[in-house]
Amino acid sequence: MSETRSTAYDSKIEGNVIFTRFDAALNWVRKNSLWPMPMGLACCAIELMAAAASRFDIARFGAEVMRFSPRQCDVMIVAGTVTYKMALAVKRIYEQMPEPKWVIAMGACASTGGMYRSYAVLQGIDQLLPVDVYISGCPPRPEALIAGLMKLQEKISRERSFRNQKPQLAEKLEEALA
Protein backbone atom coordinates (compact mmCIF):
# COMPACT_ATOMS: atom_id res chain seq x y z
CA MET A 1 0.00 0.00 0.00
CA SER A 2 2.69 2.39 1.01
CA GLU A 3 4.57 1.44 -2.14
CA THR A 4 1.82 2.64 -4.56
CA ARG A 5 1.45 5.91 -2.70
CA SER A 6 5.11 6.66 -2.88
CA THR A 7 5.00 5.95 -6.65
CA ALA A 8 2.12 8.37 -7.17
CA TYR A 9 4.17 11.10 -5.59
CA ASP A 10 7.35 10.20 -7.39
CA SER A 11 8.74 13.53 -8.48
CA LYS A 12 10.27 11.95 -11.59
CA ILE A 13 6.91 11.07 -13.20
CA GLU A 14 4.70 13.64 -11.53
CA GLY A 15 4.75 16.06 -14.45
CA ASN A 16 3.76 13.37 -16.94
CA VAL A 17 0.52 12.28 -15.29
CA ILE A 18 -2.77 13.82 -16.42
CA PHE A 19 -6.11 13.20 -14.76
CA THR A 20 -9.06 13.43 -17.13
CA ARG A 21 -12.28 11.75 -18.13
CA PHE A 22 -11.84 8.80 -20.45
CA ASP A 23 -14.36 10.37 -22.90
CA ALA A 24 -12.37 13.58 -23.02
CA ALA A 25 -9.13 11.77 -23.81
CA LEU A 26 -10.80 9.59 -26.43
CA ASN A 27 -12.53 12.52 -28.10
CA TRP A 28 -9.33 14.53 -28.08
CA VAL A 29 -7.57 11.75 -29.94
CA ARG A 30 -10.39 11.32 -32.41
CA LYS A 31 -11.06 14.92 -33.28
CA ASN A 32 -7.44 15.75 -33.98
CA SER A 33 -6.94 12.90 -36.39
CA LEU A 34 -10.00 12.84 -38.66
CA TRP A 35 -9.22 10.90 -41.79
CA PRO A 36 -11.56 12.13 -44.52
CA MET A 37 -13.20 10.09 -47.25
CA PRO A 38 -13.13 12.53 -50.18
CA MET A 39 -16.51 11.89 -51.82
CA GLY A 40 -15.85 14.38 -54.59
CA LEU A 41 -18.75 14.47 -57.06
CA ALA A 42 -18.63 17.94 -58.61
CA CYS A 43 -16.94 21.33 -58.42
CA CYS A 44 -16.93 21.28 -54.59
CA ALA A 45 -14.26 18.60 -54.91
CA ILE A 46 -11.93 21.22 -56.40
CA GLU A 47 -12.35 23.36 -53.29
CA LEU A 48 -11.83 20.24 -51.18
CA MET A 49 -8.53 19.68 -52.98
CA ALA A 50 -7.60 23.31 -52.43
CA ALA A 51 -8.35 22.94 -48.73
CA ALA A 52 -6.01 19.96 -48.63
CA ALA A 53 -3.23 21.70 -50.56
CA SER A 54 -0.50 23.92 -49.20
CA ARG A 55 -2.24 27.29 -49.16
CA PHE A 56 -5.07 26.26 -46.82
CA ASP A 57 -3.67 23.00 -45.48
CA ILE A 58 -6.23 21.07 -43.43
CA ALA A 59 -3.26 19.18 -41.99
CA ARG A 60 -3.23 21.99 -39.44
CA PHE A 61 -6.47 20.49 -38.11
CA GLY A 62 -5.37 16.88 -38.38
CA ALA A 63 -7.50 15.99 -41.40
CA GLU A 64 -4.93 15.74 -44.15
CA VAL A 65 -4.97 11.98 -44.53
CA MET A 66 -7.42 11.59 -47.42
CA ARG A 67 -8.03 7.89 -47.82
CA PHE A 68 -9.59 6.41 -50.91
CA SER A 69 -10.50 3.25 -49.05
CA PRO A 70 -13.59 3.83 -46.91
CA ARG A 71 -12.34 1.24 -44.43
CA GLN A 72 -9.66 3.65 -43.24
CA CYS A 73 -11.84 6.75 -42.95
CA ASP A 74 -13.56 8.62 -40.14
CA VAL A 75 -15.43 11.42 -41.88
CA MET A 76 -17.07 11.38 -45.28
CA ILE A 77 -16.96 14.77 -46.97
CA VAL A 78 -19.75 14.66 -49.57
CA ALA A 79 -18.51 17.34 -51.95
CA GLY A 80 -20.85 17.88 -54.86
CA THR A 81 -24.09 16.99 -56.61
CA VAL A 82 -25.42 13.58 -55.64
CA THR A 83 -27.40 12.15 -58.55
CA TYR A 84 -29.81 9.31 -58.03
CA LYS A 85 -27.48 7.19 -60.12
CA MET A 86 -24.69 7.82 -57.59
CA ALA A 87 -26.80 7.92 -54.43
CA LEU A 88 -26.73 4.26 -53.47
CA ALA A 89 -23.01 4.03 -54.25
CA VAL A 90 -22.39 6.90 -51.81
CA LYS A 91 -24.49 5.08 -49.23
CA ARG A 92 -22.58 1.85 -49.74
CA ILE A 93 -19.25 3.62 -49.30
CA TYR A 94 -20.58 5.21 -46.11
CA GLU A 95 -21.63 1.81 -44.83
CA GLN A 96 -18.15 0.46 -45.50
CA MET A 97 -16.61 3.04 -43.20
CA PRO A 98 -15.86 1.73 -39.68
CA GLU A 99 -17.52 3.27 -36.63
CA PRO A 100 -17.24 5.90 -35.30
CA LYS A 101 -17.96 7.92 -38.44
CA TRP A 102 -19.25 11.35 -39.34
CA VAL A 103 -20.56 13.06 -42.47
CA ILE A 104 -19.98 16.58 -43.75
CA ALA A 105 -22.38 17.79 -46.47
CA MET A 106 -20.20 20.24 -48.35
CA GLY A 107 -21.99 22.85 -50.43
CA ALA A 108 -25.53 23.57 -51.57
CA CYS A 109 -25.94 20.44 -53.71
CA ALA A 110 -24.92 17.92 -51.08
CA SER A 111 -27.03 19.74 -48.47
CA THR A 112 -30.27 20.33 -50.41
CA GLY A 113 -29.81 19.48 -54.09
CA GLY A 114 -28.82 23.10 -54.66
CA MET A 115 -29.72 24.58 -58.00
CA TYR A 116 -30.54 21.16 -59.40
CA ARG A 117 -34.30 20.91 -58.94
CA SER A 118 -34.25 18.00 -61.32
CA TYR A 119 -35.57 14.51 -61.84
CA ALA A 120 -32.00 13.21 -61.72
CA VAL A 121 -30.63 14.76 -58.51
CA LEU A 122 -31.07 13.63 -54.91
CA GLN A 123 -32.39 16.62 -52.96
CA GLY A 124 -29.84 16.49 -50.14
CA ILE A 125 -27.61 13.67 -48.97
CA ASP A 126 -29.37 13.81 -45.58
CA GLN A 127 -32.14 11.75 -47.19
CA LEU A 128 -29.70 8.84 -47.10
CA LEU A 129 -26.98 9.54 -44.53
CA PRO A 130 -26.95 11.13 -41.06
CA VAL A 131 -25.23 14.46 -41.71
CA ASP A 132 -23.28 16.11 -38.88
CA VAL A 133 -22.25 19.39 -40.48
CA TYR A 134 -23.76 21.29 -43.42
CA ILE A 135 -21.58 23.82 -45.21
CA SER A 136 -23.26 26.52 -47.29
CA GLY A 137 -21.75 27.87 -50.48
CA CYS A 138 -21.70 27.05 -54.17
CA PRO A 139 -19.00 25.96 -53.89
CA PRO A 140 -17.85 26.84 -50.36
CA ARG A 141 -14.40 28.35 -50.08
CA PRO A 142 -11.71 26.25 -48.38
CA GLU A 143 -12.03 28.48 -45.30
CA ALA A 144 -15.69 27.42 -45.04
CA LEU A 145 -14.71 23.76 -45.22
CA ILE A 146 -12.13 24.31 -42.49
CA ALA A 147 -14.75 26.10 -40.38
CA GLY A 148 -17.07 23.14 -40.91
CA LEU A 149 -14.32 20.77 -39.92
CA MET A 150 -13.71 22.74 -36.73
CA LYS A 151 -17.46 22.63 -35.97
CA LEU A 152 -17.28 18.86 -36.36
CA GLN A 153 -14.31 18.78 -33.99
CA GLU A 154 -16.37 20.72 -31.44
CA LYS A 155 -19.21 18.27 -31.87
CA ILE A 156 -16.90 15.29 -31.42
CA SER A 157 -15.40 16.76 -28.27
CA ARG A 158 -18.90 16.93 -26.75
CA GLU A 159 -19.76 13.32 -27.53
CA ARG A 160 -20.14 10.76 -24.75
CA SER A 161 -18.17 8.29 -26.81
CA PHE A 162 -17.35 5.65 -24.24
CA ARG A 163 -20.81 5.41 -22.72
CA ASN A 164 -22.55 5.43 -26.12
CA GLN A 165 -20.32 2.97 -27.87
CA LYS A 166 -19.47 0.53 -25.06
CA PRO A 167 -22.56 0.72 -22.79
CA GLN A 168 -22.07 -2.72 -21.23
CA LEU A 169 -18.42 -2.13 -20.41
CA ALA A 170 -19.32 1.26 -18.92
CA GLU A 171 -21.98 -0.36 -16.73
CA LYS A 172 -19.56 -3.03 -15.51
CA LEU A 173 -16.94 -0.44 -14.67
CA GLU A 174 -19.49 1.62 -12.75
CA GLU A 175 -20.58 -1.46 -10.81
CA ALA A 176 -16.98 -2.32 -10.00
CA LEU A 177 -16.28 1.19 -8.83
CA ALA A 178 -19.43 1.43 -6.73
Next chain:
Amino acid sequence: MTSEDLLERLGQSFGSKIQNKTEFRGETSYAVDANDLREIANLCRDELSFDYLIDITSIDDFGEEPRFEIIYHLYSLPHSVHLRLKLKVPEESGAVDTVSDIWPTANWHEREIYDMMGIRFNGHPDLRRILMWDGYPFFPLRKDFPLEGLTSEMPDVAFTKVTPLEGGPFVTVPSTATSKDREPRARPPEL
Protein backbone atom coordinates in the same frame (compact mmCIF):
# COMPACT_ATOMS: atom_id res chain seq x y z
CA MET B 1 -16.45 22.13 -105.02
CA THR B 2 -18.84 24.66 -103.54
CA SER B 3 -21.77 23.95 -101.32
CA GLU B 4 -24.15 24.57 -104.24
CA ASP B 5 -22.43 21.86 -106.27
CA LEU B 6 -22.63 19.41 -103.40
CA LEU B 7 -26.27 20.02 -102.73
CA GLU B 8 -27.08 19.92 -106.44
CA ARG B 9 -25.53 16.48 -106.65
CA LEU B 10 -27.58 15.40 -103.67
CA GLY B 11 -30.70 16.66 -105.41
CA GLN B 12 -29.79 14.89 -108.64
CA SER B 13 -29.20 11.58 -106.88
CA PHE B 14 -32.39 11.49 -104.90
CA GLY B 15 -34.81 13.89 -106.50
CA SER B 16 -38.18 13.49 -104.85
CA LYS B 17 -36.80 11.49 -101.91
CA ILE B 18 -35.50 14.69 -100.33
CA GLN B 19 -38.10 17.37 -99.78
CA ASN B 20 -38.76 20.63 -98.02
CA LYS B 21 -35.43 22.21 -98.70
CA THR B 22 -34.98 25.08 -96.27
CA GLU B 23 -32.06 27.42 -96.08
CA PHE B 24 -31.11 29.52 -93.11
CA ARG B 25 -27.92 31.55 -92.91
CA GLY B 26 -26.29 29.50 -95.62
CA GLU B 27 -27.08 26.14 -94.05
CA THR B 28 -29.41 23.73 -95.77
CA SER B 29 -31.91 21.31 -94.30
CA TYR B 30 -33.83 18.53 -96.01
CA ALA B 31 -36.69 16.37 -94.84
CA VAL B 32 -36.13 12.74 -95.73
CA ASP B 33 -38.14 9.59 -95.33
CA ALA B 34 -37.03 7.12 -92.66
CA ASN B 35 -36.81 4.31 -95.23
CA ASP B 36 -34.30 6.23 -97.36
CA LEU B 37 -32.11 7.29 -94.47
CA ARG B 38 -29.30 4.76 -94.84
CA GLU B 39 -29.12 5.15 -98.60
CA ILE B 40 -28.88 8.93 -98.35
CA ALA B 41 -26.44 8.75 -95.44
CA ASN B 42 -24.13 6.43 -97.34
CA LEU B 43 -24.12 8.69 -100.36
CA CYS B 44 -23.57 11.80 -98.24
CA ARG B 45 -20.51 10.26 -96.66
CA ASP B 46 -18.93 8.46 -99.62
CA GLU B 47 -19.80 10.64 -102.62
CA LEU B 48 -20.45 14.06 -101.12
CA SER B 49 -17.67 14.02 -98.49
CA PHE B 50 -19.91 14.68 -95.49
CA ASP B 51 -17.37 12.90 -93.33
CA TYR B 52 -18.28 14.47 -90.00
CA LEU B 53 -21.52 13.76 -88.14
CA ILE B 54 -21.64 16.69 -85.72
CA ASP B 55 -24.66 15.60 -83.74
CA ILE B 56 -27.96 13.77 -83.78
CA THR B 57 -30.80 15.50 -82.00
CA SER B 58 -34.40 14.58 -81.41
CA ILE B 59 -37.58 16.57 -80.89
CA ASP B 60 -40.81 15.50 -79.21
CA ASP B 61 -43.67 17.25 -81.03
CA PHE B 62 -46.09 16.11 -78.37
CA GLY B 63 -49.68 16.19 -79.58
CA GLU B 64 -48.73 16.12 -83.25
CA GLU B 65 -48.59 13.20 -85.61
CA PRO B 66 -45.97 11.83 -86.24
CA ARG B 67 -44.73 12.56 -82.77
CA PHE B 68 -40.94 12.46 -82.95
CA GLU B 69 -38.39 14.08 -85.16
CA ILE B 70 -34.70 13.20 -85.53
CA ILE B 71 -32.19 15.61 -87.02
CA TYR B 72 -28.77 14.63 -88.32
CA HIS B 73 -26.26 17.48 -88.40
CA LEU B 74 -23.65 16.74 -91.04
CA TYR B 75 -20.52 18.66 -91.93
CA SER B 76 -18.08 18.31 -94.76
CA LEU B 77 -14.59 19.02 -93.51
CA PRO B 78 -13.02 19.27 -97.02
CA HIS B 79 -15.63 21.71 -98.30
CA SER B 80 -16.84 23.43 -95.11
CA VAL B 81 -20.49 22.76 -95.82
CA HIS B 82 -23.28 22.10 -93.33
CA LEU B 83 -26.22 19.85 -94.08
CA ARG B 84 -29.16 18.78 -91.95
CA LEU B 85 -31.34 15.77 -92.56
CA LYS B 86 -34.66 15.70 -90.72
CA LEU B 87 -36.89 12.71 -90.46
CA LYS B 88 -40.18 12.12 -88.72
CA VAL B 89 -40.71 9.09 -86.49
CA PRO B 90 -44.24 8.06 -85.54
CA GLU B 91 -44.81 6.95 -81.96
CA GLU B 92 -46.20 3.52 -82.98
CA SER B 93 -43.02 2.37 -84.71
CA GLY B 94 -40.71 4.46 -82.52
CA ALA B 95 -37.66 3.20 -84.36
CA VAL B 96 -35.31 4.18 -87.19
CA ASP B 97 -32.33 2.49 -88.77
CA THR B 98 -28.98 3.08 -87.16
CA VAL B 99 -26.22 5.04 -88.88
CA SER B 100 -23.59 3.96 -86.36
CA ASP B 101 -21.87 1.77 -88.99
CA ILE B 102 -21.67 4.76 -91.35
CA TRP B 103 -20.44 7.30 -88.80
CA PRO B 104 -19.14 5.49 -85.68
CA THR B 105 -19.78 8.58 -83.55
CA ALA B 106 -23.51 7.94 -84.00
CA ASN B 107 -23.22 5.04 -81.58
CA TRP B 108 -23.34 7.17 -78.44
CA HIS B 109 -25.60 9.85 -79.96
CA GLU B 110 -28.19 7.18 -80.71
CA ARG B 111 -27.82 5.72 -77.25
CA GLU B 112 -28.51 9.14 -75.78
CA ILE B 113 -31.63 9.59 -77.92
CA TYR B 114 -32.81 6.14 -76.86
CA ASP B 115 -32.15 7.01 -73.21
CA MET B 116 -33.78 10.43 -73.18
CA MET B 117 -36.51 10.13 -75.83
CA GLY B 118 -37.17 6.42 -76.09
CA ILE B 119 -36.64 6.08 -79.84
CA ARG B 120 -35.05 2.78 -80.76
CA PHE B 121 -32.46 2.27 -83.50
CA ASN B 122 -32.65 -0.87 -85.64
CA GLY B 123 -29.30 -2.55 -86.06
CA HIS B 124 -27.53 -0.61 -83.32
CA PRO B 125 -24.71 -2.78 -81.92
CA ASP B 126 -25.20 -1.82 -78.25
CA LEU B 127 -28.46 -0.01 -77.57
CA ARG B 128 -28.28 0.51 -73.81
CA ARG B 129 -29.07 3.58 -71.76
CA ILE B 130 -26.14 5.95 -71.51
CA LEU B 131 -27.05 8.51 -68.82
CA MET B 132 -29.76 6.91 -66.72
CA TRP B 133 -29.31 3.39 -65.38
CA ASP B 134 -30.52 0.18 -67.00
CA GLY B 135 -34.04 -0.46 -65.80
CA TYR B 136 -35.08 3.17 -65.29
CA PRO B 137 -38.68 3.06 -66.52
CA PHE B 138 -39.08 6.56 -68.04
CA PHE B 139 -37.72 8.70 -70.88
CA PRO B 140 -37.02 12.05 -69.25
CA LEU B 141 -36.92 14.40 -72.25
CA ARG B 142 -40.37 13.44 -73.51
CA LYS B 143 -42.86 16.27 -73.16
CA ASP B 144 -45.21 14.18 -71.04
CA PHE B 145 -42.48 13.55 -68.45
CA PRO B 146 -42.83 16.13 -65.65
CA LEU B 147 -39.88 18.36 -64.81
CA GLU B 148 -39.96 17.25 -61.18
CA GLY B 149 -39.58 13.61 -62.20
CA LEU B 150 -41.47 10.49 -61.21
CA THR B 151 -40.82 7.99 -58.48
CA SER B 152 -39.07 4.77 -59.37
CA GLU B 153 -37.43 2.04 -57.37
CA MET B 154 -34.88 -0.60 -58.27
CA PRO B 155 -33.67 -2.25 -55.07
CA ASP B 156 -29.87 -2.08 -54.70
CA VAL B 157 -29.52 -0.16 -57.98
CA ALA B 158 -31.17 3.23 -57.74
CA PHE B 159 -34.32 5.03 -56.72
CA THR B 160 -35.87 8.36 -57.68
CA LYS B 161 -38.29 10.64 -55.92
CA VAL B 162 -40.40 13.58 -57.03
CA THR B 163 -38.45 16.81 -56.62
CA PRO B 164 -40.21 19.65 -54.80
CA LEU B 165 -40.44 22.53 -57.25
CA GLU B 166 -43.15 24.73 -55.74
CA GLY B 167 -41.66 28.04 -54.66
CA GLY B 168 -38.14 26.81 -55.23
CA PRO B 169 -35.46 29.35 -56.06
CA PHE B 170 -34.44 27.88 -59.37
CA VAL B 171 -37.82 27.43 -61.02
CA THR B 172 -39.36 29.52 -63.77
CA VAL B 173 -42.57 31.19 -62.63
CA PRO B 174 -45.48 30.57 -65.02
CA SER B 175 -46.99 33.95 -65.79
CA THR B 176 -47.29 36.53 -68.54
CA ALA B 177 -44.87 38.91 -66.83
CA THR B 178 -41.59 39.91 -68.43
CA SER B 179 -38.78 37.40 -68.56
CA LYS B 180 -37.02 39.31 -65.80
CA ASP B 181 -39.85 38.36 -63.42
CA ARG B 182 -40.32 34.86 -64.78
CA GLU B 183 -36.75 33.67 -64.85
CA PRO B 184 -35.37 31.30 -62.21
CA ARG B 185 -33.71 33.26 -59.45
CA ALA B 186 -33.49 33.34 -55.66
CA ARG B 187 -36.75 34.62 -54.21
CA PRO B 188 -36.32 35.16 -50.49
CA PRO B 189 -39.63 35.14 -48.60
CA GLU B 190 -40.90 38.63 -47.79
CA LEU B 191 -40.31 39.47 -44.16
